[in-house]
Amino acid sequence: MTSADETRVRVGVFGLLGSGNLGNDGSLEAVLGYLRTEHPEAVVDALCGGPEAVTTRFGIPATRLHWNRAEYRTASRAGAVAAKGLGKLVDVFRTAAWVRRHDVVIVPGMGVLEATLPLRPWGFPYSLFLLCASGRLLRTRVALVGVGAAEIRNRPTRALVRWSARLAAYRSYRDAQSRDAMRAMGVDTARDEVYPDLAFALPTPRASGPDKLSLSPGPVCVGVMDFHGGNDDRGRAEEIYRRYLDGTIRFVRTLVEEGRPVRLLTGDDCDASVVAAILDAVDSPLVTAADAASLADLMKETAAADTVVATRYHNLICALKAGTPTLALSYAAKSDALMDRMGLGAYCHPAREVDAGRLLEQFRALEQGSAELRQTLAEKNLIAARQLEGQFTALTAALFPATVPVHAHATREAS
The missing domain is CATH 3.40.50.2000 (Glycogen Phosphorylase B;)
Known part of the structure; x- marks a missing residue:
């Protein structure tokens, strides 16, 4: 040094x-x-x-x-x-x-x-x-x-x-x-x-959003997770995983049958196995997998979608920050709290008990309210940006003492 x-x-x-x-x-x-x-x-x-x-x-x-x-x-x-x-x-x-x-x-x-x-x-x-x-x-x-x-x-x-x-x-x-x-x-x-x-x-990517001139529905991003429950679910981890995967596959298959392009997102290297299982079960060119290497990449993917359905917490954040209407496959209270904070508390579905039929109902309701929800997210994101400015100001005050030389302090105290 x-x-x-x-x-x-x-x-x-x-x-x-x-x-x-x-x-x-x-x-x-x-x-x-x-x-x-x-x-x-x-x-x-x-x-x-x-x-x-x-x-x-x-x-x-x-x-x-x-x-x-x-x-x-x-x-x-x-x-x-x-x-x-x-x-x-x-x-x-x-x-x-x-x-x-x-x-x-x-x-x-x-x-x-x-x-x-x-x-x-x-x-x-x-x-x-x-x-x-x-x-x-x-x-x-x-x-x-x-x-x-x-x-x-x-x-x-x-x-x-x-x-x-x-x-x-x-x-x-x-x-x-x-x-x-x-x-x-x-x-x-x-x-x-x-x-x-x-x-x-x-930084928020430039919002490309769905093509408003197109008469056909736009793409849906589906964020997946290698989900086996939490610490208290070890005894039924495989059951939770199978139910989560089966429900997600049925949901994706229904979207494809309706002609919707589906883009699969991950948030951790371990999620690749879930992507592979979905691609194998829903054999269609309409289903593709994103190769995102950062949250910026994920935000670009979600900004280009009509709607996002996601499990991982930071998949949700990327979609919400991009201003895209989002439905959470919630696996913990933090996901529910995030969605509520961003004005989408009604659009949560339990990841431990994915019900494809109910999920589709919530998805359709989400899309019907898309325009209003995009406005809500724009307002909530401005609030979040201001609050984080306060976080960094507080952090500086707590951790970084003023860079004034010691002798300068002594001089002021003596005067």
Whole structure:
């Protein structure tokens, strides 16, 4: 590090970034945009799941989150189990050493305080606890910015998440339900604020929208997910997945029979298997799959559609931000809260119990109210943009002390 770098604020970003989840990377992109605009002097690097991908895409140095490269693979042999145990110990020192090099560490968005999808306590919750504990011990400010949270039943996971939140120097949430969940789990949230998801701070693509001169219905984007329920659904995960997939296939098949082009969207690398299953079951040139590598790509896809039906949380955000009427296949309270916040609370359908007939009824109602809903979304997006300006102003006040030399403070106090 050069002498010039040593005088600049050192900012770390932390999370499952660069690991194939477009929503996580979108949150990182939003925070980096804020830092580059408001704090261009900051020296930024990452501790993350996919360091090579983060460095390639965002141009910042990155370190692997776990010492054990097989951290998220199931360990069955004695050697693999021992490697995981050793990795947990090594990561204590690796995390502390990384935190020590920074003035500020930001956890950008993501559902880091929830377990709405299958989650083991000694995976990411443990990593987050190490981060927040290291920050408190080493006096590095750790900020959980615009994060998602939900009440957690599993005791070890609940304890790790609760203590992570308590040890953080700053917290804000992407919806009121997240703040309420942390309060219910014993965290003092009196000073915590709620803002829209960080992805709403990303640039909005130019709206191409449907061709209004065409007499035929336009394309429908269907965002899919490799969905097996959450932590509390492990016993019936396969049943949930089969029902979700079968219902989605029936819905897509009906659209195709009506001559509607369908564009399949994903939000994580693991969703490719669901796309393949739908393409195989609905053998039609009207069904195609998008190859989106970012939230910007997803927004362009949804902006070009008549209507969107989607499961993943950040698929919904992309569609709503693009101003396209959207129906949520909701798998968690965060999806319902998002849709309600954007004025589309009536257009939610349970992902655990997809009923193709009922889904089609809701879809037709959505399309009938399309013009009014587009106006509603335009208004809600303006509000979200203003609220996120407030989020970044608050973040600067909390994390970045005024860059006035110490002697200048002393002079003013003496005068």
